[in-house]
Amino acid sequence: MAPTLLESEGWWAEITNISFGDIHLYDYIRRWLEWGREAQGPVSHNFFFRKSFSSKPMNVGDWSNRIKTLFNRWTGVPVPPKNIRKMFAS
Numbered sequence: 001m002a003p004t005l006l007e008s009e010g011w012w013a014e015i016t017n018i019s020f021g022d023i024h025l026y027d028y029i030r031r032w033l034e035w036g037r038e039a040q041g042p043v044s045h046n047f048f049f050r051k052s053f054s055s056k057p058m059n060v061g062d063w064s065n066r067i068k069t070l071f072n073r074w075t076g077v078p079v080p081p082k083n084i085r086k087m088f089a090s
Helices: 025-034 059-076 081-088
Strands: none
Touching: 059 081
16 A cells, blocks of 8 residues: 555555564554543544643654653663664664
8 A cells, every 4th residue: 555645744654563472563553542642631633642741742842852862761862863864874
């Protein structure tokens, strides 16, 4: 299935239902949509991800901060998202 552009400037692409032992990717997605997404309160938008401590959808700045924090926690270096491609390409 070829990726399809959506009206909201996003796109759809079919993703293989990867196995993680006895559970699959789609099982994790279903669990998130049915339970995890609203674990800290009701969500009133159709975005898949939400902010950590708010029910609002994540924006570009939120994603950037989340990625930098993740790298800083695991490596001690806050790597901005724009540098990740360079790291993996070199």
